[in-house]
Amino acid sequence: MIASSQDNPINVLNADSLTIARQEYQYNYTHIPPLAMVDTIPPGEDFTNSWYFLLAQQVRGIFVNTLITNRGNRGSESIRDDVRLFILEVLLKGAIPFQTNIIVKVLQIVPQILAQGISRDFRELDDLLFSILKDSGITILRDSLQKVIEILYEGQPKGRATSLKDYEKLFPVLGVPSIATTFQEDEVFAYMRVAGYNPVMIQRVSSPGDRFPVTEEHYQAVMGTDDSLATAGEEGRLYLTDYRLLEGAIGGTYPYYQKYLYAPLALFALPKGSDPNRQLCPVAIQCGQTPGSDYPIITPNSGKYAWLFAKTVVQIADGNVHEPVTHLARTHLFVGAFVLATHRQLRRTHPLSILLRPHFEGTLAINDAAQQALIAPGGGVDRLLAATIDNSRVLAVYGLQSYSFNNAILPKQFKQRGVDDPNVLPVYPYRDDALLVWDAIHQWVSSYLNLYYATDEDVKKDVALQAWVAEARSYDGGRISDFGENGAIETREYLADAITLIIFTASAQHAAVNFPQVGLMGYGAAVPLAGYAPASFLTKEVSEEDYLKLLAPLDQAQRQYNLLALLSSVYYNKLGEYSQGYFTDPQVQPLLQEFQSNLKQVEATINQRNLKRPPYKYLLPSKIPQSINI
Numbered sequence: 126m127i128a129s130s131q132d133n134p135i136n137v138l139n140a141d142s143l144t145i146a147r148q149e150y151q152y153n154y155t156h157i158p159p160l161a162m163v164d165t166i167p168p169g170e171d172f173t174n175s176w177y178f179l180l181a182q183q184v185r186g187i188f189v190n191t192l193i194t195n196r197g198n199r200g201s202e203s204i205r206d207d208v209r210l211f212i213l214e215v216l217l218k219g220a221i222p223f224q225t226n227i228i229v230k231v232l233q234i235v236p237q238i239l240a241q242g243i244s245r246d247f248r249e250l251d252d253l254l255f256s257i258l259k260d261s262g263i264t265i266l267r268d269s270l271q272k273v274i275e276i277l278y279e280g281q282p283k284g285r286a287t288s289l290k291d292y293e294k295l296f297p298v299l300g301v302p303s304i305a306t307t308f309q310e311d312e313v314f315a316y317m318r319v320a321g322y323n324p325v326m327i328q329r330v331s332s333p334g335d336r337f338p339v340t341e342e343h344y345q346a347v348m349g350t351d352d353s354l355a356t357a358g359e360e361g362r363l364y365l366t367d368y369r370l371l372e373g374a375i376g377g378t379y380p381y382y383q384k385y386l387y388a389p390l391a392l393f394a395l396p397k398g399s400d401p402n403r404q405l406c407p408v409a410i411q412c413g414q415t416p417g418s419d420y421p422i423i424t425p426n427s428g429k430y431a432w433l434f435a436k437t438v439v440q441i442a443d444g445n446v447h448e449p450v451t452h453l454a455r456t457h458l459f460v461g462a463f464v465l466a467t468h469r470q471l472r473r474t475h476p477l478s479i480l481l482r483p484h485f486e487g488t489l490a491i492n493d494a495a496q497q498a499l500i501a502p503g504g505g506v507d508r509l510l511a512a513t514i515d516n517s518r519v520l521a522v523y524g525l526q527s528y529s530f531n532n533a534i535l536p537k538q539f540k541q542r543g544v545d546d547p548n549v550l551p552v553y554p555y556r557d558d559a560l561l562v563w564d565a566i567h568q569w570v571s572s573y574l575n576l577y578y579a580t581d582e583d584v585k586k587d588v589a590l591q592a593w594v595a596e597a598r599s600y601d602g603g604r605i606s607d608f609g610e611n612g613a614i615e616t617r618e619y620l621a622d623a624i625t626l627i628i629f630t631a632s633a634q635h636a637a638v639n640f641p642q643v644g645l646m647g648y649g650a651a652v653p654l655a656g657y658a659p660a661s662f663l664t665k666e667v668s669e670e671d672y673l674k675l676l677a678p679l680d681q682a683q684r685q686y687n688l689l690a691l692l693s694s695v696y697y698n699k700l701g702e703y704s705q706g707y708f709t710d711p712q713v714q715p716l717l718q719e720f721q722s723n724l725k726q727v728e729a730t731i732n733q734r735n736l737k738r739p740p741y742k743y744l745l746p747s748k749i750p751q752s753i754n755i
């Protein structure tokens with residue numbers, strides 16, 4: 126218990142260690158201006174070797190699949206021969222320079238592979254890829270990695286698909302993702318809103334609103350004449366996804382396609398009755414914000430390809446909100462600001478610092494990699510997402526600046542969108558599972574903090590804690606919007622909510638939006654990351670050809686899968702698993718054990734739920750990393 130600020134161990138200043146931390150952890154506001162990011166990666170914030178090894182294993186699978194897709198038809202006898210020939214070609218073309226330590230690995234592994242062949246699962250490549258990836262921070266290797274990638278993509282399928290089957294041919298080794306066979310179904314489209322990769326958009330409405338003049342006729346043609354739009358609105362059965370924030374976004378042209386981005390509205394309804402398994406049905410879609418002849422209202426009765434086209438427009442919009450806003454800004458960059466404030470304001474021995482740090486492992490490193498290579502000109506976002514790179518960066522800025530910390534407290538978020546009551550909206554797997562994990566974290570955080578703060582007064586008197594809040598909020602600090610109670614932290618209750626939000630975002634929320642990338646977003650026919658045709662011509666009949674023109678060209682689809690597979694396959698560390706002896710205060714042990722046993726219970730509950738619904742596995746505690754590191 127904390128007696129007074131005088132002898133409070135929290136407040137003993139250790140100027141030296143904080144001075145060093147403040148030199149190492151400096152803010153930069155120009156990487157993605159004006160967001161707060163780390164200037165350069167401090168010592169000790171680099172990825173670990175075991176992280177690189179996990180990455181190398183993922184790269185191996187993607188690499189072999191891509192290689193076989195792109196050059197598997199060159200007459201060699203087996204996939205293993207193709208891999209050997211590729212390695213030989215890369216060496217002969219001098220893509221791997223002889224002046225780095227990679228060559229040591231190359232000399233160890235490659236002669237063996239060339240002479241004796243390679244095993245069925247290509248595991249020999251892991252060591253080599255590990256070395257290449259780990260050392261690619263060195264400029265010369267980054268260039269050579271680039272050359273290897275160029276050679277890999279030579280001969281890739283290009284141009285527009287002439288049939289959906291073309292997309293299936295991109296997976297000769299990995300197998301076609303299962304979404305390929307289900308994405309056209311309305312149930313799957315609706316389920317994406319409540320259990321998909323961006324399950325945070327859906328909101329309850331009493332009517333579709335002036336911007337989206339859905340009529341009773343439209344409604345009844347889908348939901349039946351014994352129901353009505355007005356009744357559904359009154360009974361809380363109408364739900365909207367509104368992509369207004371994408372209005373006016375400028376379509377990019379990198380690498381060489383004109384890409385399109387849309388700001389659609391989609392209306393969903395729950396059928397009448399009290400069936401506990403009643404699910405949302407898609408009713409109508411409008412592909413732009415301005416009603417009228419350019420953007421007619423499309424329903425399942427508008428024709429097979431018009432409806433498919435409109436649903437895909439919604440997926441494209443959803444993907445372009447997901448990556449810059451929901452994923453990058455509201456998990457990666459949000460948590461990144463707290464990593465800096467924590468290191469700069471809390472000594473390593475401060476109880477809050479001890480609690481938070483394991484949830485920050487690898488976050489500055491991955492965020493820095495993202496700003497340098499991913500959301501940068503010529504990077505993956507520029508290539509694959511719909512907007513220009515500048516516009517995608519603006520979306521990330523908007524995503525973070527418009528994200529009020531105080532409104533982000535999870536139960537509040539659901540209330541604000543009108544989706545908090547399971548009696549009104551029964552099937553919302555993300556909500557139900559997220560709240561279970563939230564409660565487990567909240568209980569752990571509260572009980573832990575109660576060890577050190579017996580009263581609200583103790584919270585107010587913790588000078589270091591107050592400095593931490595002030596810095597996270599400030600213009601010269603983390604620039605977190607709407608954080609604190611009157612600019613400070615005044616109560617134990619608020620402190621517990623705030624720390625729960627940070628840990629939940631660093632673990633569960635990131636898992637919920639990061640790991641569906643490969644399974645749900647990776648398939649370029651189901652969720653193209655950009656549109657490749659305008660959506661304002663749906664006034665005429667839409668043909669299969671029109672629909673195919675909207676989808677990702679095959680080279681883009683291949684790159685999309687590869688990038689998203691890489692980003693959503695590294696599970697490094699696990700929620701609730703702190704290193705042995707990490708908490709030295711013996712009072713923490715029983716609380717930690719309780720947290721871990723609660724997480725096991727959550728795991729069991731979610732597994733139980735998955736027996737009665739299409740499985741939603743992204744919030745199983747065993748699949749939630751402790752920190753954002755990919």
Ligand code: MN
Nearest residue numbers: 452457639755
């Ligand atoms: Mn991520």
